[in-house]
Amino acid sequence: MITILMVRIKLFVIGKVKESYIREAIADYAKRIGSYCQIECKEFLESTIPDDHPASVDGAKKNEGEKLCSGITQQDYVIALDRTGKTNTSEGLADIIKSCEVNGPYQIVFLIGGPHGLSVSCKNRADYILSMSAMTFPHQLARLLLYEQIYRAFTIIRGQPYHR
Template sequence: MRITLVTVGKIKEKYLRDAVAEYAKRLGKYCKLEIIEVADEKTKESASEVEEAAIRSKEGERILRQVKDEAYVVTLEIQGKQITSEELADKLERLGVQGKSHIVFIIGGSIGLGKEVLERSDYALSFSRMTFPHQLMRVILLEQIYRGFRIINGEPYHK
């Protein structure tokens, strides 16, 4: 299985880069992982809704250029479906059985995802109704994908 993370912006903090690298290494046993960072747009503090929509649209174009037509797309959204780790494992396994060999997870920038990206999404996933920094979300997502593969393979994981 091929897993691609398409994310907006770069991770600046070393400890987060180290955590991403660690989970990327661990996931190498289970899948081919690719992490693609697209440039983020500067967002001024007092941006209007129109300005924010334009920013989401620009970032969305960059994101969608990285998504292949045959890919199954999972967007991370506050309003998405909240599931357990076991349910994520089951979803990954079912997608593989259905012949979906390429899954793309999309993490938007600080003001979210544009409507074009949301329309391309096959599944909206939420980790919480709380807002997390998008850089930290990358680590959390990779950990859950790793946990999912451990569950699928009947390997121990911390409950």
């Protein structure tokens, strides 16, 4: 017999969602996802960059990376979102989530970077670096797309008629 435990999904993200229409869409998906798992999103402030010097940008990214990684535990399955990562299908993401439901680890952490992207340490910690497209999205849209894909993944896992 296969025992399926409810996974917990956490999003650690840099920056707030300013547009109300994006916040509403995210809230709608979060509510739908809530019937399959616990999901929460922790927002961290963007680090200020005093000038456009590459060293300042690197410092800010490093600082943001430390904040993002601070809540990760050793057992978590970490998926970092980065344009240059590996692309996957919705079924592929569903397989990853299903494997965590069946075999553990039972907590999945998704990381979304700020305007300058994720630090090297975030990418090094990640078990999987996921690219949703070769194009770059603003972090707010990346977050919305991710919520939709997590919802879609659960409907695939449960065999429900959302995904075509």
